[in-house]
Amino acid sequence: MVTRLVLVLGDQLSTTLSALTQADRDTDVVVMAEVKAEGTYVRHHPKKIALILAAMRKFAAQLRADGWQVAYSELDDTDNTQSIVGELLRRADQYGASQVLATEPGEWRLIEALRDAPLQVGVLQDDRFLASHATFEAWAEGRKQLRMEYFYRDMRRTTGLMMEGDKPAGDKWNFDHDNRKPAPKDVTIGGPLVFEPDAEVNAVLDLVEAEFGDHFGQLRPFSYGTTRAEALRALDHFVTHALPRFGDFQDAMLSDHRFLYHAVLSPYLNIGLLGPLEICQAVEQAWKDGHAPINAAEGFIRQIIGWREYVRGIYFLEGPDYTKRNVLEQTADLPALYWGSKTKMRCLSKAVKQTDVEAYAHHIQRLMVTGNFALLAGVDPRHVHEWYLAVYVDAFEWVEAPNTVGMSQFADGGIIASKPYVSSGAYINRMSDYCKGCHYKVAQKTGEGACPFNLLYWHFLDTHRPRFSNNARMGNMYRTWDRMDEDKRDVILREGQDFLDRMRAGEVV
Ligand SMILES: Cc1cc2nc3c(=O)[nH]c(=O)nc-3n(C[C@H](O)[C@H](O)[C@H](O)COP(=O)(O)OP(=O)(O)OC[C@H]3O[C@@H](n4cnc5c(N)ncnc54)[C@H](O)[C@@H]3O)c2cc1C
Structure with a gap:
């Protein structure tokens, strides 16, 4: 008998997700839902919607192959209620379940929606991040200023990345003075790995065009990867081709080289196809192998275990009103x-x-x-x-x-x-x-x-x-x-x- 639903959101596409590792694949039903409310609460770029929907479909197929029962709502299903809570209620009714297991969403809006839903929702920590809320709160406690650099040093010590004993590799925490060079004359790379859409991705592109084609942004050509295997190939491509010059030209901008030496891994990382530690370990290894210089490897790892974890810590520490702050009292419309x-x-x-x-x-x-x-x-x-x-x-x-x-x-x-x-x-x-x-x-x-x-x-x-x-x-x-x-x-x-x-x-x- 099914007693519990397991919610997997579109940016939670990791088999190591806490809600999945704590669920029972013999009795629980995984709920995944493509809903209009998530595509339109702000009018998301069609490419972003397509990436998420295509990756969700492929992740659901993988879960089924792994033995999970998945209740998957496609955007154009006739009985789709078009909201996450609506779909949970519909599935609860369908399976006679009253309990939901979820991993904490990355947005106060959805955290509050789950809290207010007329269901018993158990929310687990999102442990795909390296610093838990408790870790960040403990770090922030009593500090006058929450400067990223000090948080980052703690993260280096905790993860052991680029550490030599208790000292940072190269005897310096930060090699930024070697970075920030103006744009190079000889760009040696053509950008991130391009993935040709297969039939399943093309079906999603058609759907997104029909439903969200009036949003700002071009849908085609679409070249993002939509599976973990593809994301891993994108990581390998970055480490092999772009990482060595990532540090030097991190701040440079060129009209004809939109990506320069950047990783373009954030889409995969943020929807769960890659994890922060595996990316950093691949970069650390490239440095150990002499493939990438220290300023590139350190600079890159700082973005992930430093900035990325730090901004998440601030978002949850500061609470739901953070997005409404306006200390400079600026009032103009967006041009x-x-x-x-x-x-x-x-x-x-x-x-x-x-x-x-x-x-x-x-x-x-x-x-x-x-x-x-x-x-x-x-x-x-x-x-x-x-x-x-x-x-x-x-x-x-x-x-x-x-x-x-x-x-x-x-x-x-x-x-x-x-x-x-x-x-x-x-x-x-x-x-x-x-x-x-x-x-x-x-x-x-x-x-x-x-x-x-x-x-x-x-x-x-x-x-x-x-x-x-x-x-x-x-x-x-x-x-x-x-x-x-x-x-x-x-x-x-x-x-x-x-x-x-x-x-x-x-x-x-
Ligand atoms: C106004 C503004 C809005 C931004 N909005 C987002 C956003 O919505 N999502 C997002 O992931 N990043 C955001 N960033 C941070 C940064 O611009 C992107 O992470 C980066 O451009 C992603 O591209 P990349 O993978 O090629 O990054 P790279 O330059 O190759 O960096 C490597 C990785 O480091 C991480 N990273 C780097 N800088 C930051 C940062 N400041 N905060 C968090 N992670 C960081 C990303 O995961 C990124 O994939 C924003 C920055 C600014 C200034």
Whole structure:
């Protein structure tokens, strides 16, 4: 007799999932459901929806082959209630079950929905992460500042990754000073591994086109892998071809090389097809074998056991209201250019176009182009958060929100970032080829054709002076501003405001 349902969500596609390891495959029924509510609470990029649905279908087939009974709802099933809780209730009715076993969702919205469901739901910890909530809380306890770097060192000690006894390999925790090189002239890689859609993936693509084709973003060509075996091949491809230069060019941006030396593994990692430790061990091994230099291996491992685990810790520590924070009281709408409307700013046009086509942009494009501009333009962080959550293939709230609300928009008041990530055009010019051929002149500070980032950078600092002028890391910026001729400052502020007014009025800028 069936007494219990086991919920497996679309980003929980791991056979090691706690709900599965604690369930009984002889008596329990696994519930997996494709539902419209999950595709539309923000209007997710069609590629992201397709990746999740295709990977869910293949994971369900694997579970069945492993002896599980799976109640799988396809999106266009006629009796599909189109919500997770609705499907749980329907299956509970169908199987006469009242208990549900679940692994904690990565989003407060779903945690609350399960808590409020009229069923007995047992929620287990998601132990696919390296730091549990208790570990993170213990680390955070009593600290004035929750700086990632110190959390990361603890994670290195706990995992033993790149450690020599109790010392970090190479005698340094962090090799970032060797990274951040401008874009290379000789790009030696063509991007991540491409997977041709098979018949099953093509069926999902047709379904997604029919149901979500009006969302922002191009569905085809679709080249993500949808099984663990494919994800492992993508990992191997990254370690073999891209890792050696990952560190050096981590921050560089090139119009014709959208992925450069980045891993593009976050989609697989975040839906559970890969685990964080196995990725880091593969990278550590490449370094031990002399295939990758220490700055690449350390830099990469820091992103996973440092940043990724840290932002998740912050999301759960800070609670459900985190996504509503707005300490800078920014209120503007998201400019239409974020949805693909024409803009003369080449960097934004390139970053948004790439997002439209790939559902992917790398960290610096997200932080220093689209994020930087939204912050400088006074956009309400809630709108920025919803945009990032919708448009990126790897966006799940536990990881997207702290990166957007905290790191990129400083809306949490500095829990994650010790200063706002804002820059003038000079940074973008140094790290990319975007400025060449742009309508605006990056070297020009004011007047017709001046780069808008140059104007808005000072406009932002001036607007938020009361909050930031005492920030030790920003003193130099304010001293530079104060040394500027007063007339010049007036012109910058006036032209910056004029630019914002014109953009908000719908002019193509
Ligand atoms: C505004 C903003 C929003 C972001 N939203 C997301 C998101 O929704 N989902 C997401 O996974 N990452 C997000 N990031 C972090 C980062 O941009 C992506 O993890 C990265 O671009 C994924 O591509 P990749 O696999 O090629 O990464 P690589 O550059 O090759 O890095 C390797 C891995 O490290 C991890 N990683 C790197 N940086 C971070 C970080 N800051 N936080 C968490 N993990 C990190 C990822 O798992 C990534 O796969 C965001 C960053 C910013 C600035």
